[in-house]
Amino acid sequence: MELQQMRYVVAVAETNSFTRAAERCLVVQSALSHQIARLERELGARLFDRTSRRVRLTPAGAAFLPTARQCLEAAERAAAEVAAAVGEVRGRLAVGLISTAAAVDIPGALRDFRQRYPQVRISLRVSPSEELIERVEQGAIDVAFCGLPTAAWPRGVDARELARDRYVAVVAPDHPLAEEPVVDLRRLSSEVFVDLPANTAGRAQSDQAFAAAGLSRDVAFEVTTAYLIARLVGHGLGVAVLPAAYAPQLTGVTTIEVSDAPARVEYVIWSRAGRTPAATAFLTLVGVPGL
Secondary structure, three states, X not given: OOHHHHHHHHHHHHHOOHHHHHHHHOOOHHHHHHHHHHHHHHHOOOOEEEOOOOEEEOHHHHHHHHXXXXXXXXXXXXHXXXXXXXXXXXXEEEEXXXXXXXXXXXXXXXXXXXXXXXXXXXXXXXXXXXXXXHHHHHOOOOEEEEEEEOOOOOOOOEEEEEEEEEEEEEEOOOOHHHHOOEEOHHHHOOOEEEEOOOOOHHHHHHHHHXXXXXXXXXXXXXXXXXXXXXXXXXXXXXXXXXXOOXXXXXXXXXXXXXXXXXXXXXXXXXXXXXXXXXXXXXXXXOOOOOO
């Protein structure tokens, strides 16, 4: 069983097409099909059901796929470790972040990282904090930037606190509150809100603050990114509360200090199972101490 055969299986599984898989792997389709057929003979089972309209994994293929991915990742990591031993950082770097990350200029850090380590392939994923923590713990993401309520801590991963921040109100420029220098949660509670989805860490910070004050509110719009929250607020569909450090990135809205605002902590996290050379280099670049 060869790594190239595993790479072909993963490509077909992810594209649902032998043609697209061959294009991704930069081989002719006949060579890719031949190698997969050879692997199927070796395993004694078909990995794919193929018709003129679609390709899908068989039960045997579905059982084989996770191990194939693990083998490819292990081989890639081994190559990266060897390169690091001779002073070269290569391999992959998967970075995750929440949409309101503000403690680190992540695009700027990635620019600097790319200039120093051009052989590292970089992927970027925006997700809620709880999903980022889970994916870092699983090893699917190398480094992530998340935000949690002040009483919470990212469990199952290594973490460093980056910054603490308070929330501000965000309203449309023509909203009646736009001229107010300061508001409180009671005044805001009478407004219609745009917020992150329920049961996410980002939403919990504002929900807990209103609940602690004995207040309820109407969240009429739930969206997945702070950018979309600001767009809806700017169109007058509601108000929002967002981290003060992130708010200067927004346009078309007005921010207002909240006297009893909720707070959050931003963390950078990575796997307890170990860091790749690329992850270590990136964490060092963004100034994480004690690595």
